[in-house]
Amino acid sequence: MPTAPGGVRGADGRASAGPPVRDDAVPLGVLVGAGVVRGWRAVRWFVTSMMGDTAYATFVEHQRREHPGDPVPDERTFWRERFAEQDRTPGSRCC
Amino acid sequence: MGKDARRQGNRSVQPNGRAGERRPAGGGEAEPVLVQDPDLPPTALDEADDRTVWTPPKVIVWVAIALLGGVAWTMLALVRGETVNAIWFVFAAVCTYLIAYRFYSKFIERTILRPDDRRATPAEYDQNGKDFVPTDRRVLYGHHFAAIAGAGPLVGPVLAAQMGYLPGTLWIIIGVILAGAVQDYLVLFFSMRRGGRSLGQMARDELGVVGGTAAIIATLAIMVIIVAILALVVVNALGESPWGVFSVSMTIPIALFMGVYLRYLRPGRITEVSIIGFVLLVFAIVAGGWVAETEWGAAVFTLDRTVIAVGIIVYGFVAAILPVWLLLAPRDYLSTFMKIGTIVMLAGAIILVRPEITVPAFSEFAGGDSGPVVSGSLFPFLFVTIACGALSGFHALIASGTTPKLIEKEKQTRFIGYGGMLMESFVAIMALVAAISIDRGIYFAMNSSGAATGGTVEGAVAFVNSLGLVGVNLTPEVLMQTAANVGEESIVSRTGGAPTLALGLAHIMQQLIGGTALMSFWYHFAIMFEALFILTAVDAGTRVARFMLQDTFGNINKKFRDPDWRPGAWICTAVMVAAWGAILIMGVTDPLGGINTLFPLFGIANQLLAAIALAVCMAIVAKRGYARWLWIVAVPLGFAAVVTITASMFKIFSPVPAVGYWAQNAAFRNALETGEESFGTATSREAMEAVVRNTTVQGILSIVFVTLAIIVIGFAVWHTIRSIRTGGGVSSEDPALPSRRFAPSGLIATKAEKDLEKRWADVDADKRPARTGH
Numbered sequence: 001m002p003t004a005p006g007g008v009r010g011a012d013g014r015a016s017a018g019p020p021v022r023d024d025a026v027p028l029g030v031l032v033g034a035g036v037v038r039g040w041r042a043v044r045w046f047v048t049s050m051m052g053d054t055a056y057a058t059f060v061e062h063q064r065r066e067h068p069g070d071p072v073p074d075e076r077t078f079w080r081e082r083f084a085e086q087d088r089t090p091g092s093r094c095c
Numbered sequence: 096m097g098k099d100a101r102r103q104g105n106r107s108v109q110p111n112g113r114a115g116e117r118r119p120a121g122g123g124e125a126e127p128v129l130v131q132d133p134d135l136p137p138t139a140l141d142e143a144d145d146r147t148v149w150t151p152p153k154v155i156v157w158v159a160i161a162l163l164g165g166v167a168w169t170m171l172a173l174v175r176g177e178t179v180n181a182i183w184f185v186f187a188a189v190c191t192y193l194i195a196y197r198f199y200s201k202f203i204e205r206t207i208l209r210p211d212d213r214r215a216t217p218a219e220y221d222q223n224g225k226d227f228v229p230t231d232r233r234v235l236y237g238h239h240f241a242a243i244a245g246a247g248p249l250v251g252p253v254l255a256a257q258m259g260y261l262p263g264t265l266w267i268i269i270g271v272i273l274a275g276a277v278q279d280y281l282v283l284f285f286s287m288r289r290g291g292r293s294l295g296q297m298a299r300d301e302l303g304v305v306g307g308t309a310a311i312i313a314t315l316a317i318m319v320i321i322v323a324i325l326a327l328v329v330v331n332a333l334g335e336s337p338w339g340v341f342s343v344s345m346t347i348p349i350a351l352f353m354g355v356y357l358r359y360l361r362p363g364r365i366t367e368v369s370i371i372g373f374v375l376l377v378f379a380i381v382a383g384g385w386v387a388e389t390e391w392g393a394a395v396f397t398l399d400r401t402v403i404a405v406g407i408i409v410y411g412f413v414a415a416i417l418p419v420w421l422l423l424a425p426r427d428y429l430s431t432f433m434k435i436g437t438i439v440m441l442a443g444a445i446i447l448v449r450p451e452i453t454v455p456a457f458s459e460f461a462g463g464d465s466g467p468v469v470s471g472s473l474f475p476f477l478f479v480t481i482a483c484g485a486l487s488g489f490h491a492l493i494a495s496g497t498t499p500k501l502i503e504k505e506k507q508t509r510f511i512g513y514g515g516m517l518m519e520s521f522v523a524i525m526a527l528v529a530a531i532s533i534d535r536g537i538y539f540a541m542n543s544s545g546a547a548t549g550g551t552v553e554g555a556v557a558f559v560n561s562l563g564l565v566g567v568n569l570t571p572e573v574l575m576q577t578a579a580n581v582g583e584e585s586i587v588s589r590t591g592g593a594p595t596l597a598l599g600l601a602h603i604m605q606q607l608i609g610g611t612a613l614m615s616f617w618y619h620f621a622i623m624f625e626a627l628f629i630l631t632a633v634d635a636g637t638r639v640a641r642f643m644l645q646d647t648f649g650n651i652n653k654k655f656r657d658p659d660w661r662p663g664a665w666i667c668t669a670v671m672v673a674a675w676g677a678i679l680i681m682g683v684t685d686p687l688g689g690i691n692t693l694f695p696l697f698g699i700a701n702q703l704l705a706a707i708a709l710a711v712c713m714a715i716v717a718k719r720g721y722a723r724w725l726w727i728v729a730v731p732l733g734f735a736a737v738v739t740i741t742a743s744m745f746k747i748f749s750p751v752p753a754v755g756y757w758a759q760n761a762a763f764r765n766a767l768e769t770g771e772e773s774f775g776t777a778t779s780r781e782a783m784e785a786v787v788r789n790t791t792v793q794g795i796l797s798i799v800f801v802t803l804a805i806i807v808i809g810f811a812v813w814h815t816i817r818s819i820r821t822g823g824g825v826s827s828e829d830p831a832l833p834s835r836r837f838a839p840s841g842l843i844a845t846k847a848e849k850d851l852e853k854r855w856a857d858v859d860a861d862k863r864p865a866r867t868g869h
């Protein structure tokens with residue numbers, strides 16, 4: 001599952017891509033490496049959230065929390081229903 | 096809780112004086128009392144924490160921004176050198192945006208909107224995990240920007256560059272901070288307070304049945320004209336261009352492949368399929384160059400503009416009745432991907448290359464109404480030529496559509512609504528810079544209509560040199576060399592803005608990567624990405640218009656309301672496609688040139704929609720009882736109303752044939768009656784009849800638009816005055832519910848916000864709120 005951007009804790013508190021602990025004993029290469037990993041995770045998180053890759057995971061989390069007993073559709077069915085809904089209620093794109 | 100009843104019920108009837116709500120003396124906005132869950136940390140910052148403490152470093156930073164902006168404006172507006180560097184456009188724009196965002200939008204927040212983070216947003220109280228989801232503000236910003244920005248801000252500034260760079264720059268920057276961004280912010284906020292209701296529904300709630308109906312009809316008519324003119328831009332960019340036609344038509348199989356991939360192979364892997372699609376797209380652009388060089392390729396893909404127009408009409412119909420997953424959704428992903436990528440690339444290139452601009456601040460055409468690109472005087476036509484980027488009514492449809500349903504906290508509306516529009520304005524500035532970085536002679540040769548240039552290199556050279564432009568001496572060699580560089584047969588009379596922008600972008604990018612050898616690639620890359628936006632807008636616009644029409648027909652026959660009744664959808668799609676298709680064909684075959692006569696109608700339509708949106712906002716602000724701050728809305732509304740109504744009056748009543756549709760109509764009718772065989776740029780009686788027909792349609796459209804807008808504005812003013820007299824009115828907002836979550840409001844969290852976020856992080860897992868992005 002995609003994670004929150006580097007260093008910023010998500011509202012659910014998981015600091016999954018938390019900032020690397022600064023320690024003078026750590027060699028520079030490791031620090032740079034950790035920075036690159038954090039940056040990559042942040043970009044990945046932003047792009048996948050914006051493009052909508054995470055929509056199914058969001059929906060599953062919502063269902064588990066709000067309607068724990070209800071069956072959760074599989075990803076394929078979820079996307080079919082989502083597109084069918086878009087067919088019924090078209091949204092605008094701008095000029 | 097009755098959540099569904101609240102979402103679907105008639106929200107215009109809200110109980111007045113509910114329990115837990117105090118009404119202030121003199122009416123106006125009720126101050127809700129929200130009881131917070133004592134087990135949770137605060138859902139909003141204390142007022143004391145939210146106030147800015149003006150520490151010396153902060154003061155220094157803002158003074159520095161102001162000084163840099165001041166220097167940049169001085170360089171642009173006052174210093175009259177031979178050239179001006181493009182970097183000053185970037186500094187002037189960015190510094191002004193920062194100051195406006197920090198101070199003016201904050202002022203609007205404090206005076207008329209007063210968001211309350213203790214209140215739950217629709218994304219929270221109506222959360223369904225699908226279209227109502229609290230979304231991270233940074234993600235939503237990208238989302239909202241991708242939905243509002245399209246080809247509009249890329250085209251208008253290019254056409255307006257005929258008046259010189261300063262009028263356009265001033266209007267784009269000042270217009271956005273006082274009008275465009277204000278409209279987007281207000282509409283987003285008011286729609287959010289109403290569960291994400293659409294502009295049309297809000298108009299009906301605030302202005303009554305007549306005003307609301309006029310607003311909906313105007314929206315539908317405006318949608319038709321906007322789709323038609325965007326399609327005309329694509330047709331003009333692809334006409335006689337085998338390379339462009341090949342690579343743009345390849346987007347259809349690429350999108351179909353992506354659709355199938357997402358449905359049957361790997362559902363939900365949107366980023367993955369977008370990257371694959373992007374690689375295929377770049378390959379299609381390169382392959383376009385090879386195909387256009389072969390004999391069969393040139394023969395098959397060199398198409399007449401009328402043929403391309405018919406192709407787009409057929410495509411528009413088929414695309415709008417195909418299921419979303421097959422064509423629209425994948426192309427939309429591709430277009431979002433390209434949009435963000437290309438804009439970041441162009442911004443980076445302008446900053447790195449810093450081209451010198453030789454265009455004068457005010458050109459020879461700034462003072463008159465005889466400009467060959469778009470006719471009409473600076474006032475009001477500059478303000479309608481540049482709509483998107485400064486003030487775009489279309490955004491009101493997005494800001495009252497998907498975005499308000501995804502807002503996590505009320506205070507984030509400022510960053511997303513106001514800030515999102517600032518970014519679009521920046522795109523418009525970059526388009527302007529790209530357009531003015533090319534040689535002025537080439538600019539006029541490309542943007543003067545075929546009727547003026549005859550479509551030939553010699554004709555264009557003769558015409559441009561006869562314009563009497565200072566410092567311009569166009570030669571046939573320059574035109575032919577430029578055409579060869581970008582891989583086109585000719586660049587004469589490639590009107591519509593897109594080819595000029597593409598040439599500007601290619602001109603800047605080749606200085607950064609690849610030199611002239613890659614110029615043709617960059618040119619077709621730009622054409623492709625504009626065509627991609629526009630085709631998505633054509634498809635989506637047709638669907639929305641069809642949906643509105645189905646709703647209207649539903650009043651006569653209930654069956655039309657059923658979205659699953661295919662014949663109904665097909666009939667309505669056909670009606671809408673026929674409507675914009677007719678205008679498109681009219682523009683393509685217009686003996687007077689097409690885009691130069693039709694583009695003002697596009698701007699007028701878009702600005703009238705803005706006037707309607709602002710009018711609805713003004714009525715709401717008055718109802719909330721903030722008469723003292725009404726000018727925040729009234730000033731941009733007044734300006735938009737004056738501009739569009741004046742422009743419409745010019746179009747209807749001007750005695751100058753190049754400006755007034757009816758004057759042109761009368762001139763040609765007269766010539767026909769006296770039995771002339773040719774008149775002006777029309778060389779036959781059929782062409783003259785076409786002009787009479789076209790100007791009649793354009794004239795009628797002008798009258799319809801302006802009448803509808805005056806009705807809506809009139810109702811809004813009447814309701815506003817009534818509210819001011821009574822000190823406010825009954826709010827049509829959804830009831831206030833307490834929030835159970837917290838998130839920072841701006842791009843970067845403040846110290847106080849970070850501290851509060853930390854407290855939320857320690858809350859038990861089962862009490863933590865759910866959100867997207869996990």
